[in-house]
Amino acid sequence: MTAYHAELIPRSPFSFDLTCQAMAAHTGGPVALDTYEGGVFRRVLSRDGRALLVSARSEGSVDRPRLMVEVWGDAVEPDDAKWASGWIRHLLATDEDLAAFYDAVGGDPTLGKVLARLHGLSPGRAATVFEALVLSIIGQQIAATVARLIRADLLQVYGTPVRRDGATYYGFPGAETLLAAGTDGLRKLRLSQRKAEYILGICEGVGTGTLDLEGMASLTREEVVGRLVRVRGIGPWTAEWVLGRALGRLDAFPAGDLALQRTLSRLYGDGRSLSERETADMGRRWEGYQGLVVTYLFAALRLRLLDEIQA
């Protein structure tokens, strides 16, 4: 096995550490899709039927960011390094203009403190819409800890394993694989009957071509949400979540999200829990950047920064 490398220069400011931590939080667990250990971000992706391990580490700083990307695996070719670099740019959203975001919303004193603590955090993305969708459906309603356990089983049972230095990394299973797993296979992962049906329905649509998920990148926000919500199992929360997580839309805003409602209530409300409508109204304060605000609030929540910010 050999490896090839490529350099990648993100737009400044860019915090490799914060961005990778957030990625790992979204898809992590006992077995993770995006892993971040010892300063190395790793992810298994397929190219022409070859499962390759793509990794990145930082060789710069937040203000002078520079990443070294590596691609490793069977039958890897020099040309794969550029391909891997393109994926890291997508996954870690390395060319997002964070400075413009800070200018636009930094005037808000409460939010300003969050931005300062998370300077350079970029809104990382899922590799595909399909992946974001399946993971979102798994995460619907259930506690985050339970979702992590189910994700781990999904990867271990149906993912594409790549072994390196005694560790195993998993690529996300394709629609055909999950389709073959069937209802029984998915239920064994502790998914409800309905969630299994939702996921299989999506796999079927992807397989037959009636559901073009990856083509949604070129559509407007309204078009994407409109089409997604028509799919069984996808409601407003999932559609907005996928819009932000996979398509990188900075204005995606899952107003129905319980954790988001609680967080906004804590920071801006009177402690009373916010309704979905009130949450959506509040999102308009940050028109155009609501999704990025959500990224920052959830990161602050995970890192337990809200207590000190509130005080």
Place this chain on the structure above:
DNA sequence: AGCCAGGCTCTCG
């Protein structure tokens, strides 16, 4: 033990 989790569909008024 019972209630709730980073929702959605279906049913019923």
Place this chain on the structure above:
DNA sequence: CGAGAGCATGGC
């Protein structure tokens, strides 16, 4: 329209 039941499972 809006409201309510049911879903699976692990934590508290």
